[in-house]
Amino acid sequence: MSIRVLVVEDEEIAARAHAAYTERVTGFETAGVARSAGEALRMLGADPDIQLVLLDMHLPDGHGLGLVQRLRAAGHLCDVIAVTSARDADVVRAAVAQGVVQYLLKPFTFATFRDKLEQYAAYRAQLSSSGTQVAQHDVDAMFGALRSRGGSAPLPKGMSAESLRDVADALRAAEASMSASEVAAEIGASRVTARRYLEHLADTGSVERTQRYGGAGRPEIAYRWR
Structure with a gap:
């Protein structure tokens, strides 16, 4: 079964690009696109099968981390990958503290985007195969799956x-x-x-x-x- 993804991005062109990228990665499908934090909350409330949120930090009605807090307060346990140009170290630390599983900085290539989603899929697969009780090696494997497998994907030929x-x-x-x-x-x-x-x-x-x-x-x- 495909992992259902909600894209939360206020810029129309970027939102379309991220949704299209998601559809190109095997094992993932775009459940919808939200252009604000409020719209994201409504869509998550209407579709409990959404498992992953691709979240921009700069939204018209609040900061992305504020949306994460509201999601958790409402009982939504979906995972979050930040897809953003926010490079402030304090934002990154706060994102990690609030359980954001990946942090993807704009600009990026499709190959880098795909790599992050494939890492996340490997993490979910490891989590599912571990059963109700885990040993240390299970936990290590889960978190290891979220780490880069060889760094960022290369840019198009001739670009640095x-x-x-x-x-x-x-x-x-x-x-x-x-x-x-x-x-x-x-x-x-x-x-x-x-x-x-x-x-x-x-x-x-x-x-x-x-x-x-x-x-x-x-x-x-x-x-x-x-």
Whole structure:
């Protein structure tokens, strides 16, 4: 039986991407998409068979960790994987303290997303096979299943994690959207290289594409961090 997943993400493009990614991983199915904490609570109340929540931390009606607290107070025992751009160490510590089983930072590739879900599936399989009583080796195997099996999945050929981080940092620091040329100048790369990374970030739902009009000629594509 497939693991039923609720995607909680307020950004429409990212929500669609995460739902589609979930459907591509064997053994998982998207039970629904919630765009707010309140909607997530209603959907979980209506569907008790949801087993996993993919949770963004920045929601329009509250913080993701506040939703986790409300879930537990309401008796929902579903597991939670944070899928977020929140990099604050205090948020990560609080997430661990509240039982978030995995923490996936945006931007990421589908391969990295799949790896996290497969780790979670291995954890559930180990938990199910242990019976009602567990020994130390059972507990070790359960928690070991949640650890990375070889680190983050590789980026598309020809791309580096360092350059991707530089592009992402440039967009995060910008007060307005940036073109590929502007990002290239900021990080010291060619326009073609910058655009490739920007398109990758847009395809993974971390960046929004917009059209910038000004002067004669065709409009320019600009990118804004979500």
